[in-house]
Amino acid sequence: MQIFPCPFCGPRDETEFHYVGEPKARPEPAGAVSDVEWSGYLHFNANSKGASREIWLHMTCLESFLMTRDTATNAVIGSEFFPRAAS
Amino acid sequence: MTVRYSALTILREGLGGHKGWPQAWRKAKPKPAYDFVIIGGGGHGLATAYYLARNHGRTRVCVIEKGWLGGGNTGRNTTVVRSNYFYPESVALYDLALRLYEGLSRDLNFNVMLSQRGILNISHTPAQLEIAARVANAMQLNGVDAEFWGPDEIRKRLPLMTQSLDSRYLPNGGVWQPRGGTARHDAVAWGYARAADRLGVDIVENCEATGFLTQNGACVGVETSQGEIRAEAVGVAVAGHSSQLMAKADVKLPIHSYALQAMVSEPVKPCLDIVLLHLGTGVYASQSDKGEIVFGGGLDRIPSYTQRGNPPVQQIVVSGLLDMFPAFGQLKLMRQWGGIVDVVPDSSPIIGPAPKQGLFLNCGWGTGGFKAIPAGGTLLAHLMATGSHHPISRPFDLDRFSSGRLIDEAAGSGIAH
Numbered sequence: 167m168q169i170f171p172c173p174f175c176g177p178r179d180e181t182e183f184h185y186v187g188e189p190k191a192r193p194e195p196a197g198a199v200s201d202v203e204w205s206g207y208l209h210f211n212a213n214s215k216g217a218s219r220e221i222w223l224h225m226t227c228l229e230s231f232l233m234t235r236d237t238a239t240n241a242v243i244g245s246e247f248f249p250r251a252a253s
Numbered sequence: 254m255t256v257r258y259s260a261l262t263i264l265r266e267g268l269g270g271h272k273g274w275p276q277a278w279r280k281a282k283p284k285p286a287y288d289f290v291i292i293g294g295g296g297h298g299l300a301t302a303y304y305l306a307r308n309h310g311r312t313r314v315c316v317i318e319k320g321w322l323g324g325g326n327t328g329r330n331t332t333v334v335r336s337n338y339f340y341p342e343s344v345a346l347y348d349l350a351l352r353l354y355e356g357l358s359r360d361l362n363f364n365v366m367l368s369q370r371g372i373l374n375i376s377h378t379p380a381q382l383e384i385a386a387r388v389a390n391a392m393q394l395n396g397v398d399a400e401f402w403g404p405d406e407i408r409k410r411l412p413l414m415t416q417s418l419d420s421r422y423l424p425n426g427g428v429w430q431p432r433g434g435t436a437r438h439d440a441v442a443w444g445y446a447r448a449a450d451r452l453g454v455d456i457v458e459n460c461e462a463t464g465f466l467t468q469n470g471a472c473v474g475v476e477t478s479q480g481e482i483r484a485e486a487v488g489v490a491v492a493g494h495s496s497q498l499m500a501k502a503d504v505k506l507p508i509h510s511y512a513l514q515a516m517v518s519e520p521v522k523p524c525l526d527i528v529l530l531h532l533g534t535g536v537y538a539s540q541s542d543k544g545e546i547v548f549g550g551g552l553d554r555i556p557s558y559t560q561r562g563n564p565p566v567q568q569i570v571v572s573g574l575l576d577m578f579p580a581f582g583q584l585k586l587m588r589q590w591g592g593i594v595d596v597v598p599d600s601s602p603i604i605g606p607a608p609k610q611g612l613f614l615n616c617g618w619g620t621g622g623f624k625a626i627p628a629g630g631t632l633l634a635h636l637m638a639t640g641s642h643h644p645i646s647r648p649f650d651l652d653r654f655s656s657g658r659l660i661d662e663a664a665g666s667g668i669a670h
Contacts, residue, residue, distance in 0.1 A: 209507035213496035
């Protein structure tokens with residue numbers, strides 16, 4: 167059983183976590199986005215082998231965060247809060 | 254030269270101490286140029302080369318494989334063949350594969366040990382029962398053999414399956430496809446390799462594709478660990494590593510790579526003579542000719558390239574099997590392994606031209622590539638030889654993600670992938 171670090175709760179069992187996806191910038195404005203661009207945002211991924219920065223959900227605290235893992239070994243490199251959006 | 258396999262040659266070789274069997278295929282060295290290069294010496298890649306030669310008379314073909322033939326997912330699956338899908342597009346595709354499997358041993362002159370013992374998709378909840386009835390109807394409408402079974406038929410056919418009303422995942426019905434079954438996975442790769450080799454195809458093992466040769470924006474060959482190979486067109490059939498390879502051509506794919514694990518028990522006397530897939534536990538199982546119970550379940554929950562599989566899913570799969578067959582609790586687990594599968598959002602494959610000219614894709618089969626090998630090969634060969642889609646592969650083009658015409662089999666047939 168692997169332990170994943172939740173930045174809010176600390177180290178927890180891997181079964182408490184859910185993979186959400188790769189962080190991507192949503193194309194804007196919606197009216198000007200082509201079908202190809204939108205499907206790129208929605209479905210297409212880097213699917214990297216090696217270090218990979220991903221969005222994860224900790225299902226017990228319902229917070230999402232960023233985790234960097236090595237997908238070739240499953241080792242966790244680190245986890246972090248989402249960067250605060252500039253307001 | 255290769256000999257034709259027959260009862261007579263087995264008899265002759267048996268009398269001569271089996272010393273005269275020739276090598277099944279040549280160890281080829283890559284030439285500087287071919288008409289077509291196929292990357293990936295698994296079932297789909299080898300089948301593509303074979304059908305290019307047989308159906309289209311194109312024999313200047315080279316298959317390059319970074320490891321050994323059939324060492325990826327072709328050698329790691331649970332060997333099930335079936336066509337119990339929901340959408341007409343999927344049934345056309347998977348039933349083409351099953352029909353080709355039915356004649357494959359004769360076609361390739363290689364025994365792929367197809368055993369059409371029948372596959373039963375078992376339901377557990379009322380909702381799954383309705384899905385099962387819907388899938389059985391859809392299959393019949395699409396011209397594929399299917400029967401809808403109730404719990405009594407399941408009990409009669411599978412006396413070893415749990416009969417206790419206390420069972421957590423008691424079956425309430427299912428879909429029976431008599432033509433489903435298993436085939437020897439290695440034999441499929443070897444049979445295609447040998448048959449393609451006989452038609453003049455070069456098969457090069459230990460040859461990794463490290464990049465693509467590009468001219469005026471089009472792909473004109475492959476850079477490999479054994480030098481450059483030029484080609485009119487390049488086919489890519491590398492399953493879980495499709496994203497990695499296509500990144501070298503600056504092409505992104507709608508794929509996530511996951512480990513899918515499978516396991517076998519120690520061998521026992523015959524006790525399970527059909528293939529099962531239980532929608533309640535998500536576990537599928539069959540018994541191999543050697544007597545091992547071969548089984549697996551859902552994907553690992555973590556995108557990964559580690560060819561092993563992690564313990565939480567293994568625990569779920571084993572406990573699911575034991576819920577279905579309490580008697581299997583006596584068995585020892587003999588081996589467990591994983592393969593890297595290429596999962597797309599709609600659980601249907603991608604067959605079509607890549608966004609770079611001269612490159613063609615056969616990927617996205619996810620957890621179900623083995624059963625589709627003859628169709629994947631036929632369709633990719635058609636695409637590369639003619640430059641246009643076969644009607645069966647057209648709906649599976651990469652453009653479905655931007656047009657929105659997805660073929661969502663995970664939702665449609667409720668199958669666990």
